[in-house]
Amino acid sequence: MWQQIEIQLPAMKRGFHLISEQIEDALRSMSPVSIGLLHVQLLHTSASLTLNENADPSVRRDMERHFNQMVPENQPYYEHIYEGSDDMPAHIKASLLGSSLTLPIKNSGLHLGVWQGVYLGEHRDHGGGRRIVLTLQGDK
Amino acid sequence: MWQQIEIQLPAMKRGFHLISEQIEDALRSMSPVSIGLLHVQLLHTSASLTLNENADPSVRRDMERHFNQMVPENQPYYEHIYEGSDDMPAHIKASLLGSSLTLPIKNSGLHLGVWQGVYLGEHRDHGGGRRIVLTLQGDK
Amino acid sequence: MWQQIEIQLPAMKRGFHLISEQIEDALRSMSPVSIGLLHVQLLHTSASLTLNENADPSVRRDMERHFNQMVPENQPYYEHIYEGSDDMPAHIKASLLGSSLTLPIKNSGLHLGVWQGVYLGEHRDHGGGRRIVLTLQGDK
Numbered sequence: 085m086w087q088q089i090e091i092q093l094p095a096m097k098r099g100f101h102l103i104s105e106q107i108e109d110a111l112r113s114m115s116p117v118s119i120g121l122l123h124v125q126l127l128h129t130s131a132s133l134t135l136n137e138n139a140d141p142s143v144r145r146d147m148e149r150h151f152n153q154m155v156p157e158n159q160p161y162y163e164h165i166y167e168g169s170d171d172m173p174a175h176i177k178a179s180l181l182g183s184s185l186t187l188p189i190k191n192s193g194l195h196l197g198v199w200q201g202v203y204l205g206e207h208r209d210h211g212g213g214r215r216i217v218l219t220l221q222g223d224k
Numbered sequence: 225m226w227q228q229i230e231i232q233l234p235a236m237k238r239g240f241h242l243i244s245e246q247i248e249d250a251l252r253s254m255s256p257v258s259i260g261l262l263h264v265q266l267l268h269t270s271a272s273l274t275l276n277e278n279a280d281p282s283v284r285r286d287m288e289r290h291f292n293q294m295v296p297e298n299q300p301y302y303e304h305i306y307e308g309s310d311d312m313p314a315h316i317k318a319s320l321l322g323s324s325l326t327l328p329i330k331n332s333g334l335h336l337g338v339w340q341g342v343y344l345g346e347h348r349d350h351g352g353g354r355r356i357v358l359t360l361q362g363d364k
Numbered sequence: 365m366w367q368q369i370e371i372q373l374p375a376m377k378r379g380f381h382l383i384s385e386q387i388e389d390a391l392r393s394m395s396p397v398s399i400g401l402l403h404v405q406l407l408h409t410s411a412s413l414t415l416n417e418n419a420d421p422s423v424r425r426d427m428e429r430h431f432n433q434m435v436p437e438n439q440p441y442y443e444h445i446y447e448g449s450d451d452m453p454a455h456i457k458a459s460l461l462g463s464s465l466t467l468p469i470k471n472s473g474l475h476l477g478v479w480q481g482v483y484l485g486e487h488r489d490h491g492g493g494r495r496i497v498l499t500l501q502g503d504k
Contacts, residue, residue, distance in 0.1 A: 086399045086503045088470060119226045121263055121359055123401055125468050127477030129417045134319040137269045142303040146312050147319065149301040154294065154434065161429040163422040172426050179414040179427065179461055181319055183480075186326055186466055188265050188357045190228060195357055197267030200323075217468045217475055219401055221361075221501075223226045259366045261403055261499055274459040277409045282444040286452050287459065289441040294434065321459055326466055328405050328497045330368060335497055337407030340463075361501075363366045 087114045087220045092213045096206045098170070100136075100144035104201040107187075108194060110218050116192035120222015125184045127215040130174035130208050132181035138201025151177055151205075174207030181205050189222055227254045227360045232353045236346045238310070240276075240284035244341040247327075248334065250358050256332035260362015265324045267355040270314035270348050272321035278341025291317055291345075314347030321345050329362055367394045367500045372493045376486045378450070380416075380424035384481040387467075388474065390498050396472035400502015405464045407495040410454035410488050412461035418481025431457055431485075454487030461485050469502055 091110050093103065111122060126133050137143045155176045157169040164172045185202065188195040204214065231250050233243065251262060266273050277283045295316045297309040304312045325342065328335040344354065371390050373383065391402060406413050417423040435456045437449040444452045465482065468475040484494065 088399045088468065088475075119228045119359070121361075123466055123468060125476070127480065129415065129477070129479050135269065135323050136315055136319050140304060143312070143315055146302050146304045147316060150295065150299070150312075150316050153299075153301070155430065159430070159433075161433070162426050164420060164426045172423070172430075175416055175423055176427060176430050179416050179483075182322065182462065183415050184466060186263055186324060188228065188263060188359050190357075195228075196265070197269065197355070199269050200267065203319075215477070217470075219399070219468050221401075259368045259499070261501075275409065275463050276455055276459050280444060283452070283455050286442050286444050287456060290435065290439070290452075290456050293439075293441070322462065326403055326464060328368065328403060328499050330497075335368075336405070337409070337495070339409050340407065343459075 085221060088217065089114065090215060090217050092215050093204060095212050096204065098206050098209050099148045101204045101206065102138055102201050103204045104138060107202050114220050117189050117220055117222035118191060118224060120189040120220065122187045122189055123219040124187065125217045127217060129178050130171065131211055131214055132178045132183055132205035133185050134181045134203050134205060135185060135200050136203050137199050139199055170209045177205060177207045225361060228357065229254065230355060230357050232355050233344060235352050236344065238346050238349050239288045240343045240345050242278055242341050243344045244278060247342050254360050257329050257360055257362035258331060258364060260329040260360065262327045262329055263359040264327065265357045267357060269318050270311065271351055271354055272318045272323055272345035273325050274321045274343050274345060275325060275340050276343050277339050279339055310349045317345060317347045365501060368497065369394065370495060370497050372495050373484060375492050376484065378486050378489050379428045381484045381486060382418055382481045383484045384418060387482050394500050397469050397500055397502035398471060398504060400469040400500065402467045402469055403464065403499040405497045407497060409458050410451065411491055411494055412458045412463055412485035413465050414461045414483050414485060415465060415480050416483050417479050419479055450489045457485060457487045
């Protein structure tokens with residue numbers, strides 16, 4: 085009934101990345117569930133997960149530009165500065181966007197809108213590989 | 225044990241709308257669950273779901289005004305502009321606020337704080353009807 | 365299979381507070397689950413829950429400073445002002461950060477990254493005690 089696996093995404097450059105395919109591959113590696121929920125948890129505090137448009141990549145580039153405006157580096161009020169100027173803004177972005185998603189499952193697949201895709205928000209300049217725990221539950 | 229339905233909200237104008245009643249009606253249309261969780265997933269990328277104050281409607285108007293300040297239209301760094309000036313900010317707001325909620329169920333109803341209500345954030349000027357998938361699980 | 369309890373956190377001053385220990389104590393008070401999910405719901409609209417760095421407390425102080433810049437008090441467009449200048453910004457922060465978390469469980473404990481902790485975001489100057497509903501499900 086319950087299945088839980090861990091995957092590791094390879095290092096990605098700073099910005100928003102469409103990872104629907106990696107999540108769907110992970111789902112397919114588990115026993116199929118006909119109705120249920122897939123919980124997707126990032127094990128990090130300087131990257132994020134969100135659902136957004138899966139079609140036009142300019143949406144992802146605009147999101148990165150907007151988040152850099154809204155959560156700028158090198159602000160005089162930052163105390164947590166010794167891990168680099170990208171670090172504290174990365175923590176803030178991770179909490180603004182969230183580090184987990186719960187996705188409906190129907191007929192063994194993700195039951196999302198046609199334009200909805202899963203984004204990894206990599207907020208560090210060199211974040212490295214990112215670990216994700218997937219927890220699947222439902223009726224067969 | 226698991227139940228999953230889809231509802232469609234009618235088109236609403238841009239802004240935050242209290243939709244607790246529509247969510248509660250959808251819950252009541254399913255077999256009752258005494259302890260459990262109701263997952264509520266919006267199938268769109270330019271609208272959002274959040275919990276906030278269900279009493280004073282000025283809270284919803286102030287949220288719209290604040291989000292329009294924090295995520296303004298017509299910024300010079302936007303590349304994704306051909307779907308209208310309301311579109312890219314709508315995508316950003318959808319990710320800031322989130323497109324799903326997981327709500328505790330107790331005694332067949334939503335187990336929330338007395339002032340907590342479900343908001344639909346309609347971020348497009350003319351978003352149209354909005355589809356929501358509800359997934360219910362728990363003990364009878 | 366399903367367990368649901370409520371806890372109350374004591375009043376905390378305005379700012380972000382690491383509450384992983386209180387959540388882990390609450391989890392330990394329930395029957396152990398070997399794989400599952402713990403849903404954590406705040407019953408309030410002027411405080412928030414988020415996952416972020418559990419080690420350096422300067423991260424929590426910087427988050428408070430940044431959120432006060434990004435969601436300032438006393439803006440001319442606020443209509444909801446009669447509950448104090450900290451109130452409307454608190455509602456906005458609660459929706460930006462979120463009022464619930466769903467946390468993976470493995471071997472009876474929270475299965476999170478080594479640096480991930482649970483923060484309560486207290487956004488009111490005098491928010492008082494905060495009630496949280498925890499809903500646990502999984503396989504023994």
